[in-house]
Amino acid sequence: MAKVLMKGNEAIxxxxxxxxxxYFFGYPITPQNELPEYMSKEMPKVGxxxxxxxxxxxxxxxxxxxxxxxxxxxxxxxxxxxxxxxxGITYIAGAELPCVIVxxxxxxxxxGGIQPAQSDYNQVTRGGGNGDYKLLVYAPAxxxxxxxxxxxxxxxxxYYRNPVMMVGDGMIGQxxxxxxxxxxxxxxxxxxxxxxxxGTKGQRKPNIINSxxxxxxxxxxxxxxxxxxxxxxxxxxxxxxxxNLENAEVVIxxxxxxxxxxxxxxxxxxxxxxxVGLIRPITLWPFPEKAFDLIPSDCKAVLSVEMSMGQMxxxxxxxxxxxxxxxxxxxxxxMIPTPEGVMNKVKELxxxxx
Amino acid sequence: xxxxxxICAGFGGQGVMLMGQxxxxxxxxxxxEVSWLPSYGPxxxxxxxxxxxxxxxxxxxxxxxxxxxxxxxxxxxxxxDKFERDIISGGKLLINSSLIDKKASRSDVTAYYVPANxxxxxxxxxxxxxxxxxxxxxxxxxxxxxDAVMKALKKVFGDSKAHLMAINEEAMNxxxxxxxx
Numbered sequence: 001m002a003k004v005l006m007k008g009n010e011a012i013x014x015x016x017x018x019x020x021x022x023y024f025f026g027y028p029i030t031p032q033n034e035l036p037e038y039m040s041k042e043m044p045k046v047g048x049x050x051x052x053x054x055x056x057x058x059x060x061x062x063x064x065x066x067x068x069x070x071x072x073x074x075x076x077x078x079x080x081x082x083x084x085x086x087x088g089i090t091y092i093a094g095a096e097l098p099c100v101i102v103x104x105x106x107x108x109x110x111x112g113g114i115q116p117a118q119s120d121y122n123q124v125t126r127g128g129g130n131g132d133y134k135l136l137v138y139a140p141a142x143x144x145x146x147x148x149x150x151x152x153x154x155x156x157x158x159y160y161r162n163p164v165m166m167v168g169d170g171m172i173g174q175x176x177x178x179x180x181x182x183x184x185x186x187x188x189x190x191x192x193x194x195x196x197x198x199g200t201k202g203q204r205k206p207n208i209i210n211s212x213x214x215x216x217x218x219x220x221x222x223x224x225x226x227x228x229x230x231x232x233x234x235x236x237x238x239x240x241x242x243x244n245l246e247n248a249e250v251v252i253x254x255x256x257x258x259x260x261x262x263x264x265x266x267x268x269x270x271x272x273x274x275x276v277g278l279i280r281p282i283t284l285w286p287f288p289e290k291a292f293d294l295i296p297s298d299c300k301a302v303l304s305v306e307m308s309m310g311q312m313x314x315x316x317x318x319x320x321x322x323x324x325x326x327x328x329x330x331x332x333x334x335m336i337p338t339p340e341g342v343m344n345k346v347k348e349l350x351x352x353x354x
Numbered sequence: 355x356x357x358x359x360x361i362c363a364g365f366g367g368q369g370v371m372l373m374g375q376x377x378x379x380x381x382x383x384x385x386x387e388v389s390w391l392p393s394y395g396p397x398x399x400x401x402x403x404x405x406x407x408x409x410x411x412x413x414x415x416x417x418x419x420x421x422x423x424x425x426x427x428x429x430x431x432x433x434x435d436k437f438e439r440d441i442i443s444g445g446k447l448l449i450n451s452s453l454i455d456k457k458a459s460r461s462d463v464t465a466y467y468v469p470a471n472x473x474x475x476x477x478x479x480x481x482x483x484x485x486x487x488x489x490x491x492x493x494x495x496x497x498x499x500x501d502a503v504m505k506a507l508k509k510v511f512g513d514s515k516a517h518l519m520a521i522n523e524e525a526m527n528x529x530x531x532x533x534x535x
Binding site (some may be wrong): 003006030031113114170171174175176178253257260261263264267336338339 | 392418
């Protein structure tokens with residue numbers, strides 16, 4: 001198919017519909033409004049449902065309901081709105097239901113601002129809601145990758161019966177890039193949704209969807225089962241890109257649009273005789289720990305570059321496990337790191353310009 | 355190697371977002387790598403608008419222009435004041451002289467003055483001022499072809515605005531003539 005030029009937020013909607021999403025529930029917030037707007041226009045055309053809920057809390061509970069009925073369902077919001085959805089998300093994870101949640105991240109804390117940020121890293125990778133649960137979290141760096149991952153997000157949600165989060169920052173949502181909507185074959189063998197509450201027609205016992213388990217032994221059993229699922233995700237769902245790691249003096253870890261800025265810095269640094277590599281997590285959870293085994297042993301430092309005050313750095317330290325010193329460079333509040341800022345930090349680490 | 359980083363800036367309604375989109379769209383039609391990044395911040399609420407456009411032979415890294423624009427197209431005075439400093443030395447500055455009395459203050463940047471609004475009014479539609487500027491930009495940089503921009507415009511306009519194609523093309527030609535001198 002020919003390439004089309006689309007805004008990130010609209011491309012997410014188009015990719016979701018292509019992936020079979022039939023229900024969308026949301027509540028407006030900048031910088032993701034073009035996504036619900038797109039859905040409101042396009043969902044009726046495919047026999048789907050778009051509904052603007054009265055709040056984020058209502059929207060995520062509508063997702064809970066539709067997912068329970070076995071539908072492919074999605075919601076989207078931005079940081080403070082995602083914070084409001086956390087109760088629903090932990091219920092959905094506890095009840096083992098599939099759905100896709102899009103977070104177009106803006107600066108925080110609180111209502112914060114509307115400019116791009118990555119300060120929801122902890123919120124999306126550490127649960128966010130209560131209890132021992134995990135989300136599968138994708139963080140694409142460009143619109144093509146995001147579109148390509150959308151089918152996978154819905155499939156993985158169904159396969160694992162778990163909420164999947166698609167994370168972009170305001171830039172990913174607002175920018176336009178050429179996109180090709182490719183035909184893809186699911187790599188999952190998706191089981192029938194025989195657990196869905198679709199009506200018994202008097203033929204079978206009712207299916208019950210619930211996240212309440214008052215018997216501690218039962219609840220522990222449930223938790224062990226969930227952990228087995230998360231282990232399988234850790235085994236099978238890790239995605240990352242390793243770039244220019246060979247002979248790297250410094251390895252930068254960055255995701256999303258920040259990784260694009262870093263890539264520019266790496267090219268410029270190379271011209272100045274400083275060789276820098278990049279590990280780009282595509283899944284934030286599970287975090288690509290194995291990628292850190294590829295770092296050359298004489299690497300001087302690992303540098304986390306984030307649009308936050310330093311959140312991913314904790315996962316990097318766990319993955320590095322003391323093998324290299326780990327440093328941080330970041331901007332926050334909607335300020336975007338410049339290639340120059342990244343380069344200066346790298347030069348500081350290697351001991352000045354060459 | 356082609357690697358243009360263009361800032362289009364003006365106030366809301368001047369069509370600067372469309373100008374940037376047409377450059378990106380035309381670049382895509384020509385098989386180039388492109389990106390378009392709008393401002394959507396609080397400044398937009400105040401009425402100014404700008405977008406950053408990349409057109410390159412190579413895959414595009416950061417879509418953000420910080421202080422490395424190769425060209426800035428400014429449609430009003432606040433945009434000149436804001437973005438003149440973001441152009442690289444040796445870069446180009448296209449100034450809508452209908453609305454901007456000031457001259458460029460930098461000597462290491464080549465400035466071109468295009469009376470876009472006057473030309474647009476002369477053509478009978480003040481709204482095509484952006485296309486006059488776009489025509490000047492295309493003549494100056496050859497980033498993408500006028501042909502590809504027309505193809506892109508046809509897509510953007512659809513059937514309902516097909517009758518506006520001619521005046522838009524004429525506006526681009528008139529902009530180009532200013533550069534040709």
